[in-house]
Amino acid sequence: MRVDLHCHSTASDGTDTPAELVRNAAAAGLDVVALTDHDTTRGYGEAIAALPAGLTLVTGAELSCRIDGVSMHLLAYLFDPEEPALLAERELVRDDRVPRARGMVSRLNALGVPVTWEQVERIAAGGSVGRPHVATALVELGVVATVSDAFTEEWLADGGRAYVPKHETDPFEAIRLVKGAGGVPVFAHPAAVKRGRTVPESAIAEMAAAGLDGIEVDHMDHDADARTRLRALADELGLLVTGSSDYHGSRKTVSLGAFTTDPEVYGEITRRATGAFPVPGTGGI
Secondary structure (H helix, E strand, C coil): CCCEECCCCCCCCCCCCCHHHHHHHHHCCCCCCECCCCCCCHHHHHHHCCCCCEEEEEEEEEEEEEECCCCEEEEEECCCCHHHHHHHHHHHHHHHHHHHHHHHHHHHHCCCCCCCHHHHHHHHHHCCCCHHHHHHHHCCCCCCCCCCCHHHCCCCCCCCCCCCCCCCEEEHHHHHHHHCCCCCCEEECCCCCCHCCCCHHHHHHHHHHHHEEEEEEEEECCCCCHHHHHHHHHHHHCCCCECCEECCCCCCCCCCCCCCCHHHHHHHHHHHCCCCCCCECCCCC
């Protein structure tokens, strides 16, 4: 069984529609794929309607959090998308994305970059707008060669010249909300140092005590030493270890199924969840 538990669609900052994502996941030989768009569940319906036979969909989201000035992401699996408290917090984060993106456009303009809000809005195509859409605009303008090249202090990285903060949830509150909605919280790419400052292991231990279920270990932004260290930390704290592609379609070079989660860990996630259940494919449309 091949299980990829971290993928994005056009509902946030991926380039595959939710329907394309599940079809591509089946074509890539996956048995289970998770749809984890940023702070939104908008892609669920389309993904479920198109789900091919033989592929199971795990519904989820990647929640924007911040602790002690450090940005982090929390993967939430199989929560009730209509649970009021978590829904309200997701909407608060999502609603702050537009003024934040507009602010980055203004800062880029002040730096002499002729990006426009209309350009970013076109790239986002109705999805949950974020830095990758602004980064794609910089690629289109020839300012940087790749989306990753935009995530530096010169441009859009945390604290960068064009960076603008947004509302981000305290991770302890996010864990409480996800658990309250019957979901399973997993810390996404906790050692991705090239993205900026990372959360110290002492804070991860505090999150584990507060109900964090797992950490994402096998990820393209973790080198071999980071994976070894994170596995040891997960063992020490009693956390589940997951692996996934963090697929964004053509916006990143990683392929679906490049990193996967052990089927036994996937089974444990489904056992712990009470808010929703994996959806088996029946052929799609």
